[in-house]
Amino acid sequence: MKKSKLVWLLFIFSVTLYAQPHIKGTIEIDRKLGIIKCAFTLSKIPQIEAYSILLNKGMNIMYFKDASGELLQYDGFYDGKMEGEAIAYTLGGNTSSPKKLPSSFFMSYVGAFPVYGNEYNSFDFKGNIAINEKTLRAAEQTKWYPVLYDTKNDKVIHSYTYDLQIKTKDSSTVFINGSAPKKGSEVKLTSTKDHPLLLFVGDYEYNSYQGDYILNSDISKETSMLIFKNIEKIKSYYAMRLELDFTDHIYLMNHESVQKRKEGSSWGFNTYPTFAFTGLDFKDLVAENNRFSEGTLHFFGHEFGHNYFGNNVMSGPLSWFWSESFAEYLSFGVASDLGSESFLKDVLIYHTNVVKEGTFTPLTKIKNKKEIGENYRYSLGALLLQCFEDRFGKKQMNTILKALLQMAASETLTLNSLKRAAIQSGIDKKSYEKFHTKYIANTKFKEHIIDRIEAKYGSN
Numbered sequence: 001m002k003k004s005k006l007v008w009l010l011f012i013f014s015v016t017l018y019a020q021p022h023i024k025g026t027i028e029i030d031r032k033l034g035i036i037k038c039a040f041t042l043s044k045i046p047q048i049e050a051y052s053i054l055l056n057k058g059m060n061i062m063y064f065k066d067a068s069g070e071l072l073q074y075d076g077f078y079d080g081k082m083e084g085e086a087i088a089y090t091l092g093g094n095t096s097s098p099k100k101l102p103s104s105f106f107m108s109y110v111g112a113f114p115v116y117g118n119e120y121n122s123f124d125f126k127g128n129i130a131i132n133e134k135t136l137r138a139a140e141q142t143k144w145y146p147v148l149y150d151t152k153n154d155k156v157i158h159s160y161t162y163d164l165q166i167k168t169k170d171s172s173t174v175f176i177n178g179s180a181p182k183k184g185s186e187v188k189l190t191s192t193k194d195h196p197l198l199l200f201v202g203d204y205e206y207n208s209y210q211g212d213y214i215l216n217s218d219i220s221k222e223t224s225m226l227i228f229k230n231i232e233k234i235k236s237y238y239a240m241r242l243e244l245d246f247t248d249h250i251y252l253m254n255h256e257s258v259q260k261r262k263e264g265s266s267w268g269f270n271t272y273p274t275f276a277f278t279g280l281d282f283k284d285l286v287a288e289n290n291r292f293s294e295g296t297l298h299f300f301g302h303e304f305g306h307n308y309f310g311n312n313v314m315s316g317p318l319s320w321f322w323s324e325s326f327a328e329y330l331s332f333g334v335a336s337d338l339g340s341e342s343f344l345k346d347v348l349i350y351h352t353n354v355v356k357e358g359t360f361t362p363l364t365k366i367k368n369k370k371e372i373g374e375n376y377r378y379s380l381g382a383l384l385l386q387c388f389e390d391r392f393g394k395k396q397m398n399t400i401l402k403a404l405l406q407m408a409a410s411e412t413l414t415l416n417s418l419k420r421a422a423i424q425s426g427i428d429k430k431s432y433e434k435f436h437t438k439y440i441a442n443t444k445f446k447e448h449i450i451d452r453i454e455a456k457y458g459s460n
């Protein structure tokens with residue numbers, strides 16, 4: 001009796017569930033000048049013990065106010081701390097202990113960003129507010145809106161329900177992630193389901209099929225239908241494999257990078273349920289047989305994987321392993337099951353070649369999420385999971401994936417979570433330990449993974 005009570009208590013205290021904040025207010029956009037002006041009330045803010053409010057470094061704050069309209073003191077405007085693309089603010093000012101995060105606050109700010117015409121920047125990425133002569137793109141990673149950061153648990157909270165009024169005098173179409181795009185110079189978009197707020201405003205057209213949308217592309221209704229039918233196959237694959245329905249409408253967005261891209265190269269990012277692409281002609285997605293090419297299957301396979309292993313697992317030092325390595329590993333299954341075994345082999349061998357020269361710290365010794373670099377998260381981590389599947393079987397792996405997703409809802413995933421999920425799935429402790437020692441904790445884990453993959457799939 002005593003023991004079960006303790007377990008229950010531990011369970012309660014390990015849960016860090018966040019209520020979803022609500023954002024309401026106005027966004028005024030002068031796209032030709034690159035000016036974004038916002039006035040927002042953030043409410044339903046969860047009780048976070050140690051926090052900061054992140055806002056893009058290009059935004060200048062007019063003020064913070066409390067619910068009764070009184071000005072709030074805040075820190076961060078002088079010698080402020082950068083957190084990625086943003087400056088971190090805390091409410092309370094010069095007091096020795098920062099004020100508790102209120103359950104709601106109002107803030108107003110304005111920012112100006114370069115408008116790229118015929119010229120380019122040396123880089124572009126998801127954290128960049130990108131404006132060119134046709135569109136303005138600001139993903140949630142840019143923190144163009146106030147994003148909450150739980151500093152103690154290293155958790156970014158940027159998925160909000162919303163009620164937003166968008167005014168643009170020089171754009172025809174407005175889109176915010178999770179809502180159908182709308183035409184007009186003054187548009188109201190609301191969502192009772194929380195989403196990371198990707199904003200895409202400009203002079204562009206769109207078309208839809210059964211609630212799914214393709215933005216800023218001139219493809220025909222027939223071609224979009226073929227694309228969505230192929231996407232349906234990937235959705236069904238995941239729904240069956242993970243026994244979790246894929247019920248959301250999705251948005252395919254075409255945008256132009258402000259970095260000049262190599263001819264024929266494409267770049268994609270995912271702000272669930274939006275998939276943003278640059279350098280990809282949507283007409284070319286569907287091959288002559290009306291099906292996605294294997295490369296496209298792999299690409300979408302990875303992005304759709306984030307619908308399951310995405311922001312929900314982005315916590316703790318192994319964040320990138322849980323998100324990118326798992327999404328990439330899942331894409332191997334899409335590539336082989338909806339494509340071909342030979343394509344799977346090509347993909348795996350490609351990844352072994354990517355990691356051959358590098359040195360990598362075993363996951364057991366990772367202290368900081370930055371230690372899991374791109375080759376680690378996209379290639380080596382995914383190969384490790386493929387070795388795991390090859391050793392214990394796909395069925396077992398599916399059970400483990402489901403268990404991890406359940407755990408991620410209430411805790412930061414660790415290697416111990418993986419072990420727990422594996423043992424719960426029926427893998428005996430000894431076999432798990434053996435795998436762990438050789439492929440996870442070992443200083444030569446990379447070599448062991450490569451040997452294993454090459455032994456099974458060949459090399460080149």
Ligand SMILES: [Zn+2]
Pocket residue numbers: 302303306323324327
């Ligand atoms: Zn990814």
